[in-house]
Amino acid sequence: MRLLLIGRTGQVATEILRRAPEGVAVTALGRDVADLSDPAACAAAIARAEADAVVNAAAWTAVDRAESEEEAARVINGEAPAAMARAAAARGLPFVHISTDYVFDGLGTKPFAPEDPVAPQNAYGRSKLLGEQGVRQAGGPHVILRTAWVFSAHGANFVKTMLRLGREREAITVVADQIGGPTPAAAIADACFALAQGLAQGGPSGTHHFCGAPETSWAGFAEAIMAEAGLACRVNPIPSSAYPTPATRPLNSRMDCGSLHSAYGIAQPDWRDGLRNVLRELGALHAPA
Numbered sequence: 312m313r314l315l316l317i318g319r320t321g322q323v324a325t326e327i328l329r330r331a332p333e334g335v336a337v338t339a340l341g342r343d344v345a346d347l348s349d350p351a352a353c354a355a356a357i358a359r360a361e362a363d364a365v366v367n368a369a370a371w372t373a374v375d376r377a378e379s380e381e382e383a384a385r386v387i388n389g390e391a392p393a394a395m396a397r398a399a400a401a402r403g404l405p406f407v408h409i410s411t412d413y414v415f416d417g418l419g420t421k422p423f424a425p426e427d428p429v430a431p432q433n434a435y436g437r438s439k440l441l442g443e444q445g446v447r448q449a450g451g452p453h454v455i456l457r458t459a460w461v462f463s464a465h466g467a468n469f470v471k472t473m474l475r476l477g478r479e480r481e482a483i484t485v486v487a488d489q490i491g492g493p494t495p496a497a498a499i500a501d502a503c504f505a506l507a508q509g510l511a512q513g514g515p516s517g518t519h520h521f522c523g524a525p526e527t528s529w530a531g532f533a534e535a536i537m538a539e540a541g542l543a544c545r546v547n548p549i550p551s552s553a554y555p556t557p558a559t560r561p562l563n564s565r566m567d568c569g570s571l572h573s574a575y576g577i578a579q580p581d582w583r584d585g586l587r588n589v590l591r592e593l594g595a596l597h598a599p600a
């Protein structure tokens with residue numbers, strides 16, 4: 312299978328490029344060829360590509376900055392995926408699109424199911440929701456994979472931030488009332504391969520959830536990072552109200568991942584294994600004497 316990957320340098324794109332299974336040839340289009348702030352150019356790139364399926368792993372992911380630059384985020388996360396999905400649909404190409412837990416309002420404590428009502432609380436979430444709607448409306452074979460709290464050895468993410476702070480400080484404060492499932496980018500990459508191949512073989516279109524288990528808080532995740540890295544830095548739990556940010560984050564980011572397992576046999580990864588793999592790759596895994 313020839314897989315056209317939109318995005319080249321992000322966490323998920325990097326893992327897709329590294330983890331292609333036998334029989335899958337990945338061609339990645341970076342910002343130089345497919346700039347999502349120009350949706351028509353991205354659609355044209357898909358229209359002319361030699362490909363059997365498309366995975367979109369590029370996005371505006373700067374959650375706080377989206378608050379002050381919502382229009383730019385809207386084009387990149389909303390209009391570009393819609394235009395690309397239409398171009399893919401016109402050729403009958405399967406389109407795998409990645410979305411986020413931030414499309415939900417984060418109220419309650421129940422895991423969100425894919426069909427639950429959406430109500431994003433921030434500009435990034437609104438832009439991603441628009442992208443989901445555009446991909447569905449394009450009408451081609453597609454899967455929208457909502458994931459959360461992505462981490463890897465590349466790029467910017469919470470694990471790398473915690474490692475840096477953990478080496479610099481004796482103690483940090485981390486929010487303990489936002490609950491979700493940290494997700495290794497490597498597992499998302501593997502899910503994307505399975506979905507692209509499944510769709511190409513006539514698998515069902517739909518929206519599914521995919522995040523790591525077991526659920527934890529950002530503070531819980533930070534504690535695990537410090538422990539596995541052998542860092543003495545204390546993690547002091549705080550409420551979100553004590554950590555003001557431009558964008559409001561949902562308190563409940565739990566997602567029910569059952570439909571993905573039913574439709575495509577893809578199980579939730581254990582983020583604790585993924586964390587150890589990432590720390591090992593970074594040379595930061597603590598080896599007890």
Ligand SMILES: NC(=O)C1=CN([C@@H]2O[C@H](COP(=O)(O)OP(=O)(O)OC[C@H]3O[C@@H](n4cnc5c(N)ncnc54)[C@H](OP(=O)(O)O)[C@@H]3O)[C@@H](O)[C@H]2O)C=CC1
Nearest residue numbers: 320321322323342346347348369370372411458459460461
């Ligand atoms: N990170 C997370 O915690 C989560 C991410 N997601 C979703 O998962 C997907 C993958 O995210 P992740 O791998 O973490 O993303 P990253 O933040 O690691 O990387 C984003 C990628 O998008 C590219 N990009 C940004 N703007 C443009 C543009 N205008 N034109 C072309 N490319 C652009 C970046 O390219 P460049 O390097 O050139 O800037 C980069 O390759 C996204 O859809 C995201 O919304 C969902 C839930 C959680």
Ligand SMILES: Cc1cn([C@H]2C[C@H](O)[C@@H](COP(=O)(O)OP(=O)(O)O[C@H]3O[C@@H](C)C(=O)[C@@H](O)[C@H]3O)O2)c(=O)[nH]c1=O
Nearest residue numbers: 372374411412459460461469472484485486529554560
């Ligand atoms: C660095 C730091 C963060 N925090 C909090 C802020 C925030 O609520 C939480 C996580 O911080 P981040 O900046 O990684 O959060 P954020 O960028 O909002 O992460 C999100 O990114 C987008 C792209 C998604 O789609 C989401 O699933 C989610 O992963 O931890 C602390 O409490 N203490 C700290 O020292």
